Amino acid sequence: MLHSILSQISHAYQWTGYKHIMITILLTISILGYGLAVLFMGQSFTSSARWGQRRIWATSTAALAAHILVIALILSETGFRQFNMAATLSIISALLVIFNVSRGSSRESQLLRPVIFTFALVSLVIAAITPLQAGQALTTRPGVTIHVGLSLVAFSVLALAALYSLQLYYLNRLLKNKRAHALSERLPPLMTVESYFFRLLTIGTAILTLAIMSGFLFLENMFAPGQLHKTVLSIAAWLTFNCILIVHYWRGVRGKPIIIFTLIASFILILAYYGSRFVRDIILS
Structure with missing residues (x-):
């Protein structure tokens, strides 16, 4: 499924060469990172091992960093003028992840983290299959x-x-x-x-x-x-x-x-x- 989604990027965004490779790599890192973080969080409910928490931190940090770079690349291609539904979903999900992660290891933030990470993952999938020029320019x-x-x-x-x-x-x-x-x-x-x-x-x-x-x-x-x-x-x-x-x-x-x-x-x-x-x-x- 991931391969099918990423294979549409060339057609949707019409990027070639360096930018195409970068966006593909970053989307892969972010989508897989959020997915693994959610999986590890599910495992952490039955185990409190520190190495499990370190895995969550590593995968979610990589996912968020790649997520932010994906948004920057998408917006820079349109001169920061094309805020379609997919782009705004990606920005909002990134902000939600930042707000949530900034709360650290507090229990109330950890309880919501799988939901927020899943939303971020879905928003990136939507961004990957949405044409860059969709919507009206601002x-x-x-x-x-x-x-x-x-x-x-x-x-x-x-x-x-x-x-x-x-x-x-x-x-x-x-x-x-x-x-x-x-x-x-x-x-x-x-x-x-x-x-x-x-x-x-x-x-x-x-x-x-x-x-x-x-x-x-x-x-x-x-x-x-x-x-x-x-x-x-x-x-x-x-x-x-x-x-x-x-x-x-x-x-x-x-x-x-x-x-x-x-x-x-x-x-x-x-x-x-x-x-x-x-x-x-x-x-x-």
Whole structure:
């Protein structure tokens, strides 16, 4: 399967010589690295040997380094103007890996790591089989670049917050069913997860605020026909995230209602960003 995917790179990207060889090698390293890291993490649940942790660290580090280089090569080929769905998925997954790995060996980050690494692997497979010129080119004006950068970071942080909300739900279910004691050595403290979740939600909402403001400042018309639904859905997600934070910090609300509305807001944000890109980059292309 991997050979079949990589064999399409020449046709999809029309790269030859040095660049073709480099992208093929880097994609292979990253995809295999994430896959092996997930496999080793699965084995680590039944063994706490240090050599197993070193294997996870080595494979995931190699995968992330190759992942970043792949993104740089893809974007440099288009002068950093072609942010299609595949490219943005790769960037967001790389940011998620960086955010997760930066937490080190904390139990709450390790619990999510297999999911994030698998998402990164899938995003690279999608990038490998997506034509480079798919989607519409962006202007390279500094203001637009700032807006795109803020949007990608906000999406990544809020996606990570959504994953932590699912982890909170899982831990709450274990505690209610009195099954957490048997897994206590593997599970993170509930309050630690909750505290980090709200921190991510606050930071992500703040960055999303800046992203929306920069859109109104630097884009020509946020309510143009091609941008209208994206703008409306982004604002709806932003309002929902802010309402969650207000009821939490002001009224002390936590638990299941917060988790449900976080997932709803995250789904709206996904529709805002990837709904239009799916139509434009996949269906229309």
